[in-house]
Amino acid sequence: MSDEHGPTVSDIGEDALLRRIERRLEGGRGDELWAGDDTAVVAAPGARVLITTDQLVEGLDFDLAYCTGFDVGWKAIAANASDIAAMCGRPAHAVAAVGLRPDVGVAFFDDLLEGLLAASGRWGISLVGGDLSGAREISVAVALTGAPVGAGPVLRSGAGSGDALCITGTLGGAHGGLEILRRGSRSAATEVLVKRQLRPTARVEEAAALAELEPTAMIDVSDGLAVDLSRLLTASKAGVAVALEALPVDPALAHVSDLDPLEAAVLGGEDFELLFTIGADRVGDAVAALGRMGTRLTRLGTIGEGAATLGGRALESWKEKGWQHLHSP
Amino acid sequence: MSDEHGPTVSDIGEDALLRRIERRLEGGRGDELWAGDDTAVVAAPGARVLITTDQLVEGLDFDLAYCTGFDVGWKAIAANASDIAAMCGRPAHAVAAVGLRPDVGVAFFDDLLEGLLAASGRWGISLVGGDLSGAREISVAVALTGAPVGAGPVLRSGAGSGDALCITGTLGGAHGGLEILRRGSRSAATEVLVKRQLRPTARVEEAAALAELEPTAMIDVSDGLAVDLSRLLTASKAGVAVALEALPVDPALAHVSDLDPLEAAVLGGEDFELLFTIGADRVGDAVAALGRMGTRLTRLGTIGEGAATLGGRALESWKEKGWQHLHSP
Numbered sequence: 001m002s003d004e005h006g007p008t009v010s011d012i013g014e015d016a017l018l019r020r021i022e023r024r025l026e027g028g029r030g031d032e033l034w035a036g037d038d039t040a041v042v043a044a045p046g047a048r049v050l051i052t053t054d055q056l057v058e059g060l061d062f063d064l065a066y067c068t069g070f071d072v073g074w075k076a077i078a079a080n081a082s083d084i085a086a087m088c089g090r091p092a093h094a095v096a097a098v099g100l101r102p103d104v105g106v107a108f109f110d111d112l113l114e115g116l117l118a119a120s121g122r123w124g125i126s127l128v129g130g131d132l133s134g135a136r137e138i139s140v141a142v143a144l145t146g147a148p149v150g151a152g153p154v155l156r157s158g159a160g161s162g163d164a165l166c167i168t169g170t171l172g173g174a175h176g177g178l179e180i181l182r183r184g185s186r187s188a189a190t191e192v193l194v195k196r197q198l199r200p201t202a203r204v205e206e207a208a209a210l211a212e213l214e215p216t217a218m219i220d221v222s223d224g225l226a227v228d229l230s231r232l233l234t235a236s237k238a239g240v241a242v243a244l245e246a247l248p249v250d251p252a253l254a255h256v257s258d259l260d261p262l263e264a265a266v267l268g269g270e271d272f273e274l275l276f277t278i279g280a281d282r283v284g285d286a287v288a289a290l291g292r293m294g295t296r297l298t299r300l301g302t303i304g305e306g307a308a309t310l311g312g313r314a315l316e317s318w319k320e321k322g323w324q325h326l327h328s329p
Numbered sequence: 330m331s332d333e334h335g336p337t338v339s340d341i342g343e344d345a346l347l348r349r350i351e352r353r354l355e356g357g358r359g360d361e362l363w364a365g366d367d368t369a370v371v372a373a374p375g376a377r378v379l380i381t382t383d384q385l386v387e388g389l390d391f392d393l394a395y396c397t398g399f400d401v402g403w404k405a406i407a408a409n410a411s412d413i414a415a416m417c418g419r420p421a422h423a424v425a426a427v428g429l430r431p432d433v434g435v436a437f438f439d440d441l442l443e444g445l446l447a448a449s450g451r452w453g454i455s456l457v458g459g460d461l462s463g464a465r466e467i468s469v470a471v472a473l474t475g476a477p478v479g480a481g482p483v484l485r486s487g488a489g490s491g492d493a494l495c496i497t498g499t500l501g502g503a504h505g506g507l508e509i510l511r512r513g514s515r516s517a518a519t520e521v522l523v524k525r526q527l528r529p530t531a532r533v534e535e536a537a538a539l540a541e542l543e544p545t546a547m548i549d550v551s552d553g554l555a556v557d558l559s560r561l562l563t564a565s566k567a568g569v570a571v572a573l574e575a576l577p578v579d580p581a582l583a584h585v586s587d588l589d590p591l592e593a594a595v596l597g598g599e600d601f602e603l604l605f606t607i608g609a610d611r612v613g614d615a616v617a618a619l620g621r622m623g624t625r626l627t628r629l630g631t632i633g634e635g636a637a638t639l640g641g642r643a644l645e646s647w648k649e650k651g652w653q654h655l656h657s658p
Contacts, residue, residue: 033482033484036485036564037416037482037484037485037486037564038381038412038413038415038416038485038547038548038549039379039380039381039412039413039415039416039418039475039482040379040380040381041377041378041379041416041477041482042377042378042380043376043377043378044373044374044375044376044377044378045373046373047372047373048370048371048372048373049370049371049372049373049378049422049474050368050369050370051368051369051371051422051424051457051458051472051474052367052368052369052424052458052460053424053425053426053458053459053460053470053472054426054460055426055428055460055462055470056462057428057462057463057464059465060462060463060464061462083367083368084367084368086367086368087366087367087368087370089368093378093380095380095381095382095472096382097382097383097384097426097470097472099384099386099468128380129380129381129382130382131381131382131383131384131470133384133385133386133389133390133468134386134389135386135389135466135468136388136465136466137464137465137466139428139462139464139468139470141382141384141426141460141468141470141472143380143382143424143426143470143472145378145380145474146368148370153362153366153368153370155362155366156365156366156367157366218367219367220367235365235366
C-alpha cells in the first residue's frame, strides 16, 4: 500500500532505520536499558519467567492488499500476549525481529513500529529491542516474556474430571473478518469481524482475573477451537462432550454470505479467546469477574473421562479440517 | 540440498514437526517447563535480564548451496549468544521462530533443530520453545535471554580516555570463508575460514573471564570492525587512532586469491569477536586470562578524545563501505 510512495527502507538503509527505532524506544524504565546496545537490560518479571515466540509472515498471515503496517505490528504483539495470557500470565518484555523487502516504504516501517508500540502499550508490555533484516517477504517474529499471575502458571494438562470447560468471548469472528477482507466486501455490519482479524485482543486482563479462581487448565484459541480443544484434552488426558448449541458463535457472522458460522466458529483461527477448565462451583464467580470487564464467558461442557466430541462427532474428525500452517491449501 | 530427497515439511505438516521438536526439548530442567504448552516456564536467570533477538534469512544470511540445516541452526544461536557475551553476560534461555518453505525436506528441518541444540549446548543455553511458520524463504529468528556476569552489564558507552582498546581472536576470517564458499573453491588451507563462516564461535567464556577485570565498554564485531568500532566510540563519545599493523588479520586469508586480507579484516562481518576497552593496567591480566583458554587478545590502541581513525584515515570513511543489510548490493 505505502510501498508506492516516498522513500523505501533500502533508500535510507539499516542504520537510519535503527535510529528511528532507538528514538522511539529510548530510555527504558528505571534502570532498564532498552534499544541501543547489544542487548536490552531489564528487570526480571518474576522468579519464574514465561517466554514465547510467534511470527507473522507476509502472504501466509497477512497481505498488504488489506493490512497496514500498524495492523501487522499490532497483531504480532497480540498473538504473543495471548500465549502469555493462556498461561495465566502477565506479559512483560518484547523483542521483535523484522524482515523487510527492500522495496517496502519507510512509511510502512514507521507504521509497523507504531503498531508494535501501540499493542505493547495496550497490554503493559515494554518493547525493548529488535533486529532488522533484508528479506523477500515481510516477517515479524516477536518474542515475549512474562510472569505467572497468582499461583500459576496454568498449563494445558491440568483439566480434571468434573471441571467446567469454559471459553471467553465469541468464536469465528477473526475468520469471518479474513473472508470479508479477501473478498473486498467490507460493510458496516461486518466491520466488527474485520477488527477481530486486523486488531485482535489478547485476553490479558481476563487471565489475571481468572487467576484468582484457580483455573485447572488453559490454552488460547489461535488455531481454531477444534485444534486447540484437542490440544488441551490430549495434554490433560481427558474428554468432554460439547454441544454445537453451546458454542458462542460470533453473531456478526450472520452477515457474511456463503460462510457457515458454525464452521467458522469450530475451525477458524486467530480468535485469541481463552479456553480453560475451572472447578464447576466457580463458574458463577468467573462469569461475574469477566462480566465486570465486559467480557462474555460461556460454559461449553464438563470434563470427563470419556471421548472428546463436538456436536456428537469425534473431535478428531473436526480437527482434520483445522488450520495447519504448513500444509498446502 | 536435502530438499530433493525424502518427505518435505508440507508432506508431514505442522503438528508432526511440533512433535519432533517437543520430543527433543522434552522435560526441562528442575521445575522448568520447555516446549509443549503455550509458553515455556523457566527460572529467571538473574534479577536483571539481558534480552536480544537476531535472525538469519535465506539468500541474505545463508544459501543452501553451501550451508546445511545444522550450520544455519548453529549460527542462529551463535549470533545471539555473541550479543549476550558482548554485554559481559552469560546466555540462558532461547526461543526460535522458524519460517519454512513448503518444499523444505524434513531431513533439513531435523538438521536445523540439531544445529540449534548443539550450539545451545555449547554455550549452556536452554532452547525452550519456538514457532513454526510457512514462508517463501527459510528464516530463523532466535530470541535469547541471559544475565550479566559480575558487576556488568558492560555497555558500549563506558570507554574512557586512557583505556586500552582490545579485541579477541582474529578478523576477516568469516568474510574469507564466505568468499571461498561462494566461489566453490574449498581447500585444506582455507577450511579454517569456512568454519569461521559456517560454525562461528561466540566468545561467551571469554566474556565471563573478562568480567572480573571490569572492562569499561564492549561490543561484538558482527557487522565489521569499522562499523562496530564506530558504534562503540559514538556511544562512548570517544576517539582512538588504530594502526593497520595492529589489526589481528586472520592469517589464513593469505590463501584466498583476489581478496585483500586487510579489507576483509576491517569490513568483513560475522567474526563475532569481542571489541572492548579496559583499564590500560589490566591488559596484561586480560591477555593472560584469555591465553589460558587459547584465545588471542590484541591491543588495538588507546582511547582518547581526538578523532576516530584507522590507518590514519577517518573511521567514517571506512565505515561507508561496511555491511549494511538493507542496502541493495
